[in-house]
Amino acid sequence: MTHPLQPTFASNNSDPLLSVLSEAVIAAMPATIAELSALVRIPSVSWDGFDPEQVSRSAEAAKVLIEGIGIFDRVELARAPIDETTLGHPALVATRKAKNGKPTILLYAHHDVQPPGQDADWHSPPFEPTVRGDRLYGRGAADDKAGIMAHVAAIRAFVAAVGTDFDLGLVAFFEGEEEFGSRSFANFITENREKLAADVIVVADSDNWDIHTPSLTVGLRGNVTFKLKVSTLAHASHSGMFGGAVPDAMLATVKLLATLHDENGAVAVDGLSTREGATPDYSEEKLRHEAGLLDGVSSAGTGTVLSRLWHKPAITITGIDAPTVMNASNTLAPRVTVKISARIAPGQDPDDAFDALQAHLEAHAPFGAHLEISDVDRGSPFLVDTSGWAVEVVKTAMFEAWGNEPLETGIGGSIPFISDLVEVFPDAQILVTGVEDPESRAHSPNESLHLGVFKRAILTEALLLAKLERRA
Numbered sequence: 001m002t003h004p005l006q007p008t009f010a011s012n013n014s015d016p017l018l019s020v021l022s023e024a025v026i027a028a029m030p031a032t033i034a035e036l037s038a039l040v041r042i043p044s045v046s047w048d049g050f051d052p053e054q055v056s057r058s059a060e061a062a063k064v065l066i067e068g069i070g071i072f073d074r075v076e077l078a079r080a081p082i083d084e085t086t087l088g089h090p091a092l093v094a095t096r097k098a099k100n101g102k103p104t105i106l107l108y109a110h111h112d113v114q115p116p117g118q119d120a121d122w123h124s125p126p127f128e129p130t131v132r133g134d135r136l137y138g139r140g141a142a143d144d145k146a147g148i149m150a151h152v153a154a155i156r157a158f159v160a161a162v163g164t165d166f167d168l169g170l171v172a173f174f175e176g177e178e179e180f181g182s183r184s185f186a187n188f189i190t191e192n193r194e195k196l197a198a199d200v201i202v203v204a205d206s207d208n209w210d211i212h213t214p215s216l217t218v219g220l221r222g223n224v225t226f227k228l229k230v231s232t233l234a235h236a237s238h239s240g241m242f243g244g245a246v247p248d249a250m251l252a253t254v255k256l257l258a259t260l261h262d263e264n265g266a267v268a269v270d271g272l273s274t275r276e277g278a279t280p281d282y283s284e285e286k287l288r289h290e291a292g293l294l295d296g297v298s299s300a301g302t303g304t305v306l307s308r309l310w311h312k313p314a315i316t317i318t319g320i321d322a323p324t325v326m327n328a329s330n331t332l333a334p335r336v337t338v339k340i341s342a343r344i345a346p347g348q349d350p351d352d353a354f355d356a357l358q359a360h361l362e363a364h365a366p367f368g369a370h371l372e373i374s375d376v377d378r379g380s381p382f383l384v385d386t387s388g389w390a391v392e393v394v395k396t397a398m399f400e401a402w403g404n405e406p407l408e409t410g411i412g413g414s415i416p417f418i419s420d421l422v423e424v425f426p427d428a429q430i431l432v433t434g435v436e437d438p439e440s441r442a443h444s445p446n447e448s449l450h451l452g453v454f455k456r457a458i459l460t461e462a463l464l465l466a467k468l469e470r471r472a
Contacts, residue, residue, distance in 0.1 A: 014400050017161050021462045022401075024157035029455060032153045033136065035065060036449075037129035039111070039145040040138040046089050046112035046180040055176050058111040058145075059090040062174045065152050066094045071164050072172070073097060074195075080188035088184025089176030095195050098169025103468055106171040106198035106428075107155075107461075109147030109205065110178035113140035114443045121445035135439075135448040142449040143442035146435040147204035148174055150454065154461035161466065168469040171198055175417075178205070181225075181377050182417040189424050198428055200390045200468065202461070205415060206434035207442075209280075209407050211450050214398040214460065216391065217432035219277070219310055219410035220418065221343040222381035224354045225318075228361065229372040230256060233334035240330055248332035250322060252369040257338070259364040260315050265300025271356025272313040275345045279306035280407065290438040310410030313353075314343040343412060350378035379416020382432075390429040393471075397463035402456050433457070 015021075043051070044058035059077050067075050072094040079087045089112060098104045116126035116139045124130040129138040140146075151172060159166075173196055177183060189196055206217040230253045237246060262268040282305045293299065301308040308314075319339035323329070344353045358373060365371055384391075386408065398406040421430060435457045441447050 024160040040129040080184040092174040094172040099167040102167040103199035104169025107151040142440040157462040158465040207436035218384040223414040231335040275311040309412040346381040380419035388429040401459040
């Protein structure tokens with residue numbers, strides 16, 4: 001029985017280059033994994049407070065890989081301004097012009113990574129790539145240095161199959177600050193519009209349904225993030241002397257944050273919208289396994305699991321600045337700062353979503369607590385136009401590479417810069433693919449890459465390149 005979101009391919013006739021490309025991918029896998037491991041060893045965290053030289057190192061390493069393929073007309077590292085005084089992290093741009101009317105494909109990935117978190121939470125050091133079973137562990141092993149290596153390895157296999165004298169236009173674009181909000185992205189693609197112009201854009205920064213079933217991501221939630229400072233006192237006071245009469249900032253913060261959700265854990269902020277849409281079957285048991293829910297802990301929200309993950313808003317408190325347990329004293333805290341991360345449903349304007357969140361917080365501030373909001377970031381949700389020819393081409397490539405029909409899926413995460421791509425390149429067809437699977441734990445300790453998924457993702461992209469080369 002065909003899945004409701006699953007295409008049925010009329011023919012199982014495989015691509016004439018499938019065997020050649022598959023052999024090239026498999027033969028190169030040991031070297032590909034070794035090169036990916038070398039990238040993972042570079043702690044290229046793009047957040048403020050981390051060494052920016054490590055991000056530059058990873059950009060240089062990506063440049064060496066692309067130059068080594070030997071087929072691009074131009075390979076360079078460039079930066080764009082975030083604002084009048086600050087430059088973004090370096091990005092790689094490599095270009096090869098199309099010939100004889102062939103299309104141009106842009107391959108996107110990012111070489112920066114999330115902070116590692118606590119080393120004690122990792123089973124092996126976060127920046128020491130380690131193979132256990134069929135998975136490669138390390139920060140960036142999946143998100144998204146594997147995306148970079150998937151592009152590199154796919155181009156190599158394509159060149160091995162067709163030679164260096166091909167007509168397809170190629171652009172490689174490896175960003176250096178995606179994990180920190182792509183703050184210079186809009187300026188970068190505007191300044192480099194001619195170099196980055198393409199008919200098809202592949203964003204290799206998503207996941208697959210499971211290790212056996214490929215996915216094309218067609219829906220992404222947007223995001224709104226900001227810092228919220230809650231203040232109730234001019235200075236700290238003795239909790240024994242004044243506790244019970246004086247509301248400290250921690251009490252006010254806890255009460256305020258509790259208003260963001262209802263008793264079921266669903267978002268309770270007026271003005272945050274939901275989207276109607278079909279979702280595949282996804283059981284509570286599957287959610288428990290993939291998310292790591294502890295025994296006895298129930299899931300949150302209402303509706304089908306995937307409607308909650310793909311089509312409804314979510315609000316998470318991702319950080320809190322308050323006295324630590326070790327440094328705790330019998331003191332009423334004068335102020336507490338939290339980081340709020342809201343995911344918004346496809347179709348919602350991020351400015352409207354922020355306004356709704358701000359209005360809710362101000363209306364529900366307990367005890368007249370003073371609120372201060374800062375460091376606001378907004379990212380638009382995205383829905384892929386699946387009517388273009390490139391969608392069918394990539395789904396056919398997925399089917400041939402994986403041996404299973406692909407699913408068109410949503411994802412709970414956000415890739416806000418896609419809306420910038422749509423604005424600057426409105427005629428390009430955007431394909432959101434990836435090398436992750438539900439066990440990859442991107443952004444979390446023990447992030448990993450399934451090596452079988454990695455191989456099939458490389459072969460998919462190599463097939464896509466071959467099919468575009470033959471396209472009129």
